[in-house]
Amino acid sequence: MEQTAIKQLLEQMSVQEKVAQLSQLTPQFLGREQGVITGPLADFPDGETYLNGLGSVLGTTDREEVIAIQKEHLAHDRLKIPLIFMQDVIHGYRTIFPIPLGLGSTFDPELVEILAHAAGAEAAQAGINVTFSPMADLVRDARWGRVMESTGEDSYLNSVLAAAMVRGYQGAPADLATDFSRIAACVKHFVGYGAAEAGRDYDTVDLSRLALAQDYLPAFAAAIDAGAKLVMPAFTLFEGVPAAANHFLIQQVLREQLHFDGTVISDWGALRELVSHGVAADLTKASEKAFNAGVDMDMMSGAYLTGLTTLIKNGQIAESLVDQAVLRILTLKNDLGLFEHPYRQVATALVAPESAPTQATRALAYQAAVASTVLLKNEQILPLSEKCRLAVTGPFADTGALLGSWHCQGRYEDTVTVLTGLQQQFEQVTVLPAPVSADPADYNEVDAILVTLGERENATGEASSQADLSLPPDQIALVKALKQTGKPIIAVIFSGRPLVLTAILPEVTALFYAWYPGTEGGTALAALLRGQALPQGRLAMTLPRATGQTPLYYNKLRVGRPANQANTIKYSSRFMDVANGGLFDFGFGLGYSPVSYTAPHFTQAQATMTMPAQITTTVTNTGDYPTIETVQCYLSLTNTEVVRPQRQLCHWQKVTLAPGASTTVKFDLTAADLAYVHSDLQRRTDEGPFQVYVGPNSQTELSAQGTFNASTSPK
Numbered sequence: 094m095e096q097t098a099i100k101q102l103l104e105q106m107s108v109q110e111k112v113a114q115l116s117q118l119t120p121q122f123l124g125r126e127q128g129v130i131t132g133p134l135a136d137f138p139d140g141e142t143y144l145n146g147l148g149s150v151l152g153t154t155d156r157e158e159v160i161a162i163q164k165e166h167l168a169h170d171r172l173k174i175p176l177i178f179m180q181d182v183i184h185g186y187r188t189i190f191p192i193p194l195g196l197g198s199t200f201d202p203e204l205v206e207i208l209a210h211a212a213g214a215e216a217a218q219a220g221i222n223v224t225f226s227p228m229a230d231l232v233r234d235a236r237w238g239r240v241m242e243s244t245g246e247d248s249y250l251n252s253v254l255a256a257a258m259v260r261g262y263q264g265a266p267a268d269l270a271t272d273f274s275r276i277a278a279c280v281k282h283f284v285g286y287g288a289a290e291a292g293r294d295y296d297t298v299d300l301s302r303l304a305l306a307q308d309y310l311p312a313f314a315a316a317i318d319a320g321a322k323l324v325m326p327a328f329t330l331f332e333g334v335p336a337a338a339n340h341f342l343i344q345q346v347l348r349e350q351l352h353f354d355g356t357v358i359s360d361w362g363a364l365r366e367l368v369s370h371g372v373a374a375d376l377t378k379a380s381e382k383a384f385n386a387g388v389d390m391d392m393m394s395g396a397y398l399t400g401l402t403t404l405i406k407n408g409q410i411a412e413s414l415v416d417q418a419v420l421r422i423l424t425l426k427n428d429l430g431l432f433e434h435p436y437r438q439v440a441t442a443l444v445a446p447e448s449a450p451t452q453a454t455r456a457l458a459y460q461a462a463v464a465s466t467v468l469l470k471n472e473q474i475l476p477l478s479e480k481c482r483l484a485v486t487g488p489f490a491d492t493g494a495l496l497g498s499w500h501c502q503g504r505y506e507d508t509v510t511v512l513t514g515l516q517q518q519f520e521q522v523t524v525l526p527a528p529v530s531a532d533p534a535d536y537n538e539v540d541a542i543l544v545t546l547g548e549r550e551n552a553t554g555e556a557s558s559q560a561d562l563s564l565p566p567d568q569i570a571l572v573k574a575l576k577q578t579g580k581p582i583i584a585v586i587f588s589g590r591p592l593v594l595t596a597i598l599p600e601v602t603a604l605f606y607a608w609y610p611g612t613e614g615g616t617a618l619a620a621l622l623r624g625q626a627l628p629q630g631r632l633a634m635t636l637p638r639a640t641g642q643t644p645l646y647y648n649k650l651r652v653g654r655p656a657n658q659a660n661t662i663k664y665s666s667r668f669m670d671v672a673n674g675g676l677f678d679f680g681f682g683l684g685y686s687p688v689s690y691t692a693p694h695f696t697q698a699q700a701t702m703t704m705p706a707q708i709t710t711t712v713t714n715t716g717d718y719p720t721i722e723t724v725q726c727y728l729s730l731t732n733t734e735v736v737r738p739q740r741q742l743c744h745w746q747k748v749t750l751a752p753g754a755s756t757t758v759k760f761d762l763t764a765a766d767l768a769y770v771h772s773d774l775q776r777r778t779d780e781g782p783f784q785v786y787v788g789p790n791s792q793t794e795l796s797a798q799g800t801f802n803a804s805t806s807p808k
């Protein structure tokens with residue numbers, strides 16, 4: 094539809110129709126069975142009278158339901174404006190890929206883009222037009238349950254992967270309207286939700302504008318630059334004002350600074366929560382505040398339906414502003430081709446969502462599960478031979494519950510369990526009966542024990558904060574009992590967050606962190622154990638030594654009294670009882686072969702505004718197996734105007750190395766890489782030297798010094 098036709102449509106809309114267009118409800122408000130409920134269901138005013146002209150529905154569960162709802166809606170809607178259907182497609186629709194924190198650990202934007210496309214395609218076939226993904230929140234506190242929805246603790250990694258997801262969902266700009274495997278992306282939660290106090294969900298956030306600009310905004314900026322069509326403000330505060338009513342955040346930062354011109358949709362019930370926050374006396378005031386701040390669409394508060402019409406009629410809200418919000422939503426519908434194809438999914442000849450997972454999506458799920466799994470320890474036991482007589486135990490030994498929170502329409506019965514995966518790779522696999530015996534005599538027929546550990550799927554995700562990140566005592570006891578058998582123990586952790594593994598680390602011979610790997614979790618793990626697949630994941634979030642260290646992240650700001658590694662300096666920034674740093678730090682992960690690095694050196698040590706500095710290192714596979722190495726490049730700035738992190742990731746490259754093979758990896762350090770946010774909130778580069786670290790993870794000590802010598806700031 095031409096833009097002029099959309100404007101004509103807008104002109105025909107009554108005030109009430111405009112208000113309804115700005116509202117989103119679950120299917121139950123359309124007289125259907127309850128849809129997917131992801132928040133509190135407050136009492137709504139009687140739905141019936143509000144449904145005419147409703148803008149959007151969230152939480153449908155299948156294609157037939159979408160078709161039926163759209164059909165009924167169009168039969169009654171005076172102006173025949175189609176509904177737009179939204180859903181949380183976070184790491185797959187029916188075929189489930191690893192959780193986003195696992196996807197972060199792949200360090201692989203190309204793969205992440207392909208996965209987002211595959212997830213979006215399944216969702217699109219089920220009638221979904223918009224996904225509430227990517228979550229671009231920076232996460233540093235593993236107590237927060239929603240760390241599983243993020244790609245981790247580094248804002249650069251998050252930026253690259255958030256942009257990849259947007260491209261994967263949406264395709265090229267013109268694709269949305271014509272390619273029915275595409276859906277629109279809603280980046281969330283704008284902004285700072287990950288900084289909730291003590292990791293308690295929905296809790297207070299107090300961030301400086303400097304931290305906002307430097308750490309929290311970049312991934313949103315990247316998603317928006319990649320074309321994300323929607324943005325969802327967070328539940329949390331910025332400078333004392335909830336994001337859903339925050340004029341500064343939405344108008345000044347989002348619209349002016351980040352040039353976002355798409356739709357702003359509230360989070361579930363967030364307008365209603367303005368009343369709980371005590372910044373609005375009632376729903377009408379809440380709708381006034383949210384609308385004036387810039388929220389176009391009200392998800393599940395019923396606040397606009399309650400208050401907006403009166404506010405417009407009383408002149409408290411300008412109808413011209415309402416028109417702009419409606420126009421943004423109509424434009425989004427038009428971008429998706431919904432006026433011409435309100436049932437996009439029916440018009441496609443693509444595979445029905447019911448037939449998923451298909452062979453092709455399973456292959457992707459396998460690839461992703463392999464790439465996201467991080468090998469943390471391997472005392473010369475892995476890979477195993479197919480003849481290895483394996484015993485398996487622990488709470489995840491034979492369950493399909495390997496999908497993780499927000500697994501959309503994923504089903505346990507479609508999931509390959511650990512046991513099934515092992516049976517495909519090993520000649521002899523036994524499941525240890527519970528309680529396990531610690532008597533070595535019972536293990537004469539066993540060569541190694543695989544113990545599956547971790548946390549339940551619903552122990553992470555929304556509203557799943559944890560005050561204690563240790564493994565449960567019964568799991569620690571299980572490992573200790575198994576240790577007495579004298580057999581090598583291989584542990585695999587399934588978790589949505591970094592857990593404290595300090596108690597079991599010395600007991601195990603090998604250790605994998607599999608996050609929640611998804612539909613092909615069991616296949617991937619077994620292939621990794623056998624060496625049919627290469628371990629290559631790198632931690633996207635630091636694993637703490639103790640819960641009390643949290644928030645914990647590698648790119649801490651420099652302090653005046655740094656601790657030493659041995660943790661022996663009295664007047665230094667440290668804990669008395671635990672060393673600083675993680676048990677395993679950001680970027681850490683092993684392959685099956687050791688890789689050596691030459692000291693990095695600059696082939697071009699001086700960067701200018703237009704010319705990058707160039708640093709190279711040579712990496713060599715010194716072992717007997719092929720390996721995939723993630724060569725990481727970190728920047729460290731001193732003599733700066735504001736305090737900077739000890740180091741920050743600025744580039745990486747994944748390289749595949751045959752046994753004995755070497756390759757030289759080169760990184761360009763541009764003025765944009767060297768720029769940082771100054772106290773005037775402007776991002777620019779300082780003159781002078783800088784340090785670059787290149788190595789296998791964030792703790793590498795291999796470094797070299799370059800200089801920057803132009804004083805004007807980059808665009």
Ligand code: GLC
Nearest residue numbers: 131132181225281360361555
């Ligand atoms: C939630 C979440 C948000 C999600 C929305 C819709 O409460 O905070 O991430 O997209 O509801 O399900």
